[in-house]
Amino acid sequence: MKRSDRLVGLTNYFINHPRKLTQLTYFTDRFQASKSSISEDLDIINDMFEKEGIGSLERLAGAAGGTQYVPKFDKEKSLSFIKKICKELQDPSRILPGGYLYMSDLLGSPSILKEIGKAFVSAFYDKKIDAVVTVETKGIPIAYAIAEYLNVPVVIIRRNMRVTEGSSVSINYVSGRSQRIQTMVLPKRNLQEGLNVCIIDDFMKAGGTVTGMISLLEEFNATVVGIGVFAEAKDEEDERIINEYISLVKVANVDAKSKRIDVSIGSFYNK
Amino acid sequence: MKRSDRLVGLTNYFINHPRKLTQLTYFTDRFQASKSSISEDLDIINDMFEKEGIGSLERLAGAAGGTQYVPKFDKEKSLSFIKKICKELQDPSRILPGGYLYMSDLLGSPSILKEIGKAFVSAFYDKKIDAVVTVETKGIPIAYAIAEYLNVPVVIIRRNMRVTEGSSVSINYVSGRSQRIQTMVLPKRNLQEGLNVCIIDDFMKAGGTVTGMISLLEEFNATVVGIGVFAEAKDEEDERIINEYISLVKVANVDAKSKRIDVSIGSFYNK
Numbered sequence: 082m083k084r085s086d087r088l089v090g091l092t093n094y095f096i097n098h099p100r101k102l103t104q105l106t107y108f109t110d111r112f113q114a115s116k117s118s119i120s121e122d123l124d125i126i127n128d129m130f131e132k133e134g135i136g137s138l139e140r141l142a143g144a145a146g147g148t149q150y151v152p153k154f155d156k157e158k159s160l161s162f163i164k165k166i167c168k169e170l171q172d173p174s175r176i177l178p179g180g181y182l183y184m185s186d187l188l189g190s191p192s193i194l195k196e197i198g199k200a201f202v203s204a205f206y207d208k209k210i211d212a213v214v215t216v217e218t219k220g221i222p223i224a225y226a227i228a229e230y231l232n233v234p235v236v237i238i239r240r241n242m243r244v245t246e247g248s249s250v251s252i253n254y255v256s257g258r259s260q261r262i263q264t265m266v267l268p269k270r271n272l273q274e275g276l277n278v279c280i281i282d283d284f285m286k287a288g289g290t291v292t293g294m295i296s297l298l299e300e301f302n303a304t305v306v307g308i309g310v311f312a313e314a315k316d317e318e319d320e321r322i323i324n325e326y327i328s329l330v331k332v333a334n335v336d337a338k339s340k341r342i343d344v345s346i347g348s349f350y351n352k
Numbered sequence: 353m354k355r356s357d358r359l360v361g362l363t364n365y366f367i368n369h370p371r372k373l374t375q376l377t378y379f380t381d382r383f384q385a386s387k388s389s390i391s392e393d394l395d396i397i398n399d400m401f402e403k404e405g406i407g408s409l410e411r412l413a414g415a416a417g418g419t420q421y422v423p424k425f426d427k428e429k430s431l432s433f434i435k436k437i438c439k440e441l442q443d444p445s446r447i448l449p450g451g452y453l454y455m456s457d458l459l460g461s462p463s464i465l466k467e468i469g470k471a472f473v474s475a476f477y478d479k480k481i482d483a484v485v486t487v488e489t490k491g492i493p494i495a496y497a498i499a500e501y502l503n504v505p506v507v508i509i510r511r512n513m514r515v516t517e518g519s520s521v522s523i524n525y526v527s528g529r530s531q532r533i534q535t536m537v538l539p540k541r542n543l544q545e546g547l548n549v550c551i552i553d554d555f556m557k558a559g560g561t562v563t564g565m566i567s568l569l570e571e572f573n574a575t576v577v578g579i580g581v582f583a584e585a586k587d588e589e590d591e592r593i594i595n596e597y598i599s600l601v602k603v604a605n606v607d608a609k610s611k612r613i614d615v616s617i618g619s620f621y622n623k
Contacts, residue, residue: 085359089400092363097466129360181516185542189507191500195368217489218508222496229462236460237489245452271456 087112087122095126095138095150100232104147123148134158152230153206154199160350162196163329170312170330173340180335182342184312188219188283197329198226201281201309204327204349205231208306211276212236216265216294219283223311227281236278238294239266246271250300254293263289265297272301279307286314288323313347358383358393366397366409366421371503373418394419405429423473423501430471431621434600437464441583441601444611451606453613455583459493459554468600469497472552472580475598475620476502479577482547483507487536487565490554494582498552507549509565510537517542521571525564534560536568543572550578557585559594584618 082090090112094103108119127138134155140148166187175183187193201223210231215224216238228235242249246268256263272278280294295305308326315333328347335342345351353361361383365374379390398409405426411419437458446454458464472494481502486495487509499506513520517539527534543549551565566576579597586604599618606613616622 085355085396086400086403088356088359089363089397090404092360093367093401093404093406096364096367098463101463125356126360129357130364132357133361133364135364177516177518179516181518183518183541185508185517185539186505189505189542191496191503191506192369192372194496195500218492218510221489221492222506225462225465225493225496229466232462234457234460235462235493237456239489245448245450246456247448247452247454268456270454271460 082112082114084118084122087114087119088125091119091122092126095130098232099136099150099152099230102141102147102149107147152199152202154203156203156350159196159200159203160346163200163346163350166193167330167344167346170332170344171342173342176335176337176340176342178337180337182312182332182335184283185219188222188311194222194226197223197311198230200329200350201227201327202230204309205279205307208279209277210279210306212272212278213281214238214272214278214294214298214303215281216240216290220281220311223283224281227279227309236267236272238297240264242266243268250297252293252297252300254289254296256289256293263293265293267297267301272298272303275302276304277306278303279309280305281309283311284313285310285317285321285323285326285328287317288321288326291326292322315343315345353383353385355389355393358385358390359396362390362393363397366401369503370407370421370423370501373412373420375418378418423470424477425470425474427474427621430467430474431617433467434471434617434621438601438615438617441603441615442613444613447606447608447611447613449608451608453583453603453606455554456490459490459582465493465497468494468582469501471600471621472498472598473501475580476550476578479550480548481550481577483543483549484552485509485543485549485565485569485574486552487511487561491552491582494554495552498550498580507538507543509568511535513537514539521568523564523568523571525560525567527560527564534564536564538568538572543569543574546573547575548577549574550580551576552580554582555584556581556588556592556594556597556599558588559592559597562597563593586614586616 131137136152139151212234213224213228214236224235249266249268251266310328312330313328315331327349330347331345333343402408407423410422483505484495484499485507495506520537520539522537581599583601583603584599586602598620601618602616604614
């Protein structure tokens with residue numbers, strides 16, 4: 082097999098297996114090439130990945146060693162993506178009754194989710210994350226978009242007990258502003274004890290849901306190493322229960338009368 | 353930029369933008385190369401994609417033309433993945449009270465979801481699909497895994513009316529064997545009228561949920577061109593309301609007493 086063919090095959094492999102350590106012998110077998118040829122291929126790929134701003138190949142020496150693709154995305158590209166999203170969210174036709182903002186079209190698009198995933202992966206780059214935890218429903222695709230790049234499982238907290246999940250831990254919590262009692266459930270088998278997790282949700286108002294998730298995760302002795310929400314309501318900033326979190330966009334003043342919405346860049350990309 | 357660098361950059365681009373038609377001038381600008389050089393690169397990539405069993409590059413001539421990566425995956429590889437899943441599902445420790453089978457670990461893994469997505473994409477290869485429709489909660493990641501390869505949006509049907517979604521269409525339906533009345537809701541804005549859709553869910557027993565989804569989709573004048581479920585309960589085959597569907601695995605005889613589960617290859621890959 083020629084170098085040009087190997088470069089296509091290897092690039093496809095790494096893009097589809099982020100954070101998976103693979104031994105050199107796997108590649109020499111698969112592409113019928115010598116270790117030194119593959120090694121040169123990896124140099125070319127690494128340089129190009131860095132030039133394209135999508136991360137790099139990490140090589141670990143020794144018997145348990147190998148090569149893995151560690152995604153880390155260009156912050157400028159993520160920033161211009163977030164600016165585009167801010168603009169889209171300011172469209173007055175997105176205002177729903179009750180001062181809510183329509184976002185399902187954005188979160189339904191696989192290509193937008195990929196960009197959201199990239200933005201969070203760069204923000205959480207220095208954290209050791211074993212699992213991504215979300216609560217049903219709209220945070221789910223965001224959680225998977227991140228987990229794919231980190232090569233870790235997604236754990237979904239449910240709003241109700243399900244017969245199809247086995248024994249579960251449930252908690253009651255008080256939702257932020259509405260002060261209603263709500264329930265969250267996580268089947269015991271779905272999350273191992275003592276992991277480092279990051280919490281993901283689509284929208285944060287006062288932070289009641291995230292606080293509930295943290296309480297539930299305590300029951301699993303999990304350490305919350307990061308919290309990320311796609312959008313936060315800026316109006317609620319003062320009375321927020323949660324302090325350390327990352328948001329991609331901030332939404333303020335959703336005003337159905339004046340047809341005005343203010344959307345600005347969220348915490349991490351606004352530095 | 354050298355050919356070797358361009359091949360890495362182009363491969364990364366196509367893998368990350370399936371079914372997106374891109375003009376040649378985009379590539380000549382981005383990689384600072386002549387049309388004939390890029391054209392040769394595309395030949396190399398196409399040949400290697402076909403050799404690796406991941407699809408091909410389709411080129412359309414003319415002013416509105418360009419190149420797109422059309423994913424189509426090797427059926428043998430999908431078959432061996434499904435066989436591996438069958439084996440994993442037969443583990444007796446997966447039996448839950450009530451004869452249910454624990455599957456959340458599999459559907460929580462991004463790399464397993466990618467393989468599930470590939471298996472469905474090959475099965476639906478000849479269908480024109482505008483959107484992938486699922487119902488919350490466990491079908492959601494499967495729907496996104498497929499939609500990503502098809503470059504179409506995901507539409508999520510909810511179990512309850514949400515204030516944050518605007519005006520919605522809801523239906524009541526009778527769930528398969530339990531004969532309970534259930535509700536499904538889809539916000540009007542989430543699905544355009546008259547589209548070709550494919551329905552995805554994680555598990556099908558008698559088929560009540562899928563029948564409900566079909567009724568709801570009729571309200572949107574959608575044409576259901578495909579139905580895919582990850583697993584189906586084989587015991588229910590005789591009384592099933594739905595006829596045309598694809599399943600990846602069939603689960604039968606979940607017997608908590610004898611600790612036995614029979615799992616076999618589903619309809620499409622069992623031909």
